[in-house]
Amino acid sequence: MTILAxxxxxxxxxxxxxxxxxxxxxxxxxxxxxxxxxGVVPExxxxxxxxxxxxxxxxxxxQAGIRKTDLDAVAFTQGPGLLGSLLVGGMFAKTLALALGxxxxxxxxxxxxxxxxxxxxxxxxxxxxxxxxxxxHTQLVxxxxxxxxxxxxxxxxxxxxxxxxxxxxxxxLPYPGGPHLDKLARQGDPLRFPFPVGTMPGYDFSFSxxxxxxxYFIRKETAKNPDFVEQNLADLCASIQHTIIQTLLRQLxxxxxxxxxxxxxxxxxxxxxxxxxxxxxDEAAAQNWQVxxxxxxxxxxxxxxxxxxxxFQYEAGDFxxxxxxxxxxxxxx
Ligand code: ATP
Ligand code: FE
Numbered sequence: 287m288t289i290l291a292x293x294x295x296x297x298x299x300x301x302x303x304x305x306x307x308x309x310x311x312x313x314x315x316x317x318x319x320x321x322x323x324x325g326v327v328p329e330x331x332x333x334x335x336x337x338x339x340x341x342x343x344x345x346x347x348x349q350a351g352i353r354k355t356d357l358d359a360v361a362f363t364q365g366p367g368l369l370g371s372l373l374v375g376g377m378f379a380k381t382l383a384l385a386l387g388x389x390x391x392x393x394x395x396x397x398x399x400x401x402x403x404x405x406x407x408x409x410x411x412x413x414x415x416x417x418x419x420x421x422x423h424t425q426l427v428x429x430x431x432x433x434x435x436x437x438x439x440x441x442x443x444x445x446x447x448x449x450x451x452x453x454x455x456x457x458x459l460p461y462p463g464g465p466h467l468d469k470l471a472r473q474g475d476p477l478r479f480p481f482p483v484g485t486m487p488g489y490d491f492s493f494s495x496x497x498x499x500x501x502y503f504i505r506k507e508t509a510k511n512p513d514f515v516e517q518n519l520a521d522l523c524a525s526i527q528h529t530i531i532q533t534l535l536r537q538l539x540x541x542x543x544x545x546x547x548x549x550x551x552x553x554x555x556x557x558x559x560x561x562x563x564x565x566x567x568d569e570a571a572a573q574n575w576q577v578x579x580x581x582x583x584x585x586x587x588x589x590x591x592x593x594x595x596x597x598f599q600y601e602a603g604d605f606x607x608x609x610x611x612x613x614x615x616x617x618x619x
Pocket of ligand 1: 421422423556558560
């Protein structure tokens with residue numbers, strides 16, 4: 287079975303080809319245009335998708351060594367994401383499926399982030415608990431099967447990735463700040479500046495308080511010493527990162543214990559964070575967890591995870607019609 291998948295939910299245009307369970311290509315074009323604005327500009331994102339999509343799909347087909355007519359199905363990200371961005375990928379996929387007379391598969395982006403664990407070995411076994419930490423979401427999900435997932439906790443305000451990016455911006459780091467903050471944190475003292483850990487009932491998260499705390503703290507210190515941020519950058523980064531990790535770990539620990547789940551999966555772009563990866567490995571040793579983290583290229587937005595999810599849906603007979611519409615707020619489960 288040969289599936290072409292298209293991902294265009296935010297600012298990465300991606301196409302992947304999956305043939306008989308083997309990922310044969312996964313081409314990603316990252317949009318650089320947003321850097322100068324310090325965040326994704328939706329209208330520019332849609333236009334960049336329009337420019338990138340045809341060459342990205344052609345490259346994916348070429349790398350896989352196939353032609354359009356070899357495809358058995360066309361999959362695309364239906365949502366959640368930016369409406370304009372989703373529409374570009376969605377319209378392309380619908381048109382291609384119609385022209386080829388092949389089935390269409392509509393994929394939920396958050397489900398795809400989780401099922402990225404099934405692209406390569408080792409794979410978790412159902413049921414498992416997944417902590418999805420990305421630029422727009424922070425979710426604790428009980429994954430009972432590929433198509434049966436329940437969100438038991440999520441952020442009530444900012445996502446973990448947003449917490450990294452927004453605090454990094456306060457420190458004057460380039461966008462997106464997460465990877466820069468991670469790098470600087472390696473040389474810093476995580477306990478130097480204690481920031482508040484957002485406490486939420488159940489398994490929910492809150493990160494907006496951290497951003498405000500960092501803002502006021504920097505303002506206060508800079509009033510006394512204008513070079514405060516520059517002189518303490520590594521310690522500030524390490525302390526912020528430590529706070530975000532502790533916030534995530536506390537809810538994860540509780541959820542895992544209550545749900546009696548010991549297979550813990552990490553998904554989404556923030557899974558690239560070296561501090562979080564290390565903390566999770568340490569926690570795994572302490573709690574007897576088995577931890578799963580996908581390869582980096584499958585953590586950030588990519589069409590390979592959409593293709594893998596589409597395969598599960600194909601096997602379950604879950605196809606879309608030409609009437610399917612992109613949904614920026616598509617829910618999981
Ligand atoms: P969503 O899937 O919720 O729509 P997204 O797909 O845009 O959001 P991802 O691509 O999964 O998000 O992840 C991007 C986020 O990951 C950004 O906020 C980025 O700063 C963060 N990130 C990437 N690498 C690191 C890192 N090493 N440390 C911290 N954060 C990181
Ligand atoms: Fe994503």
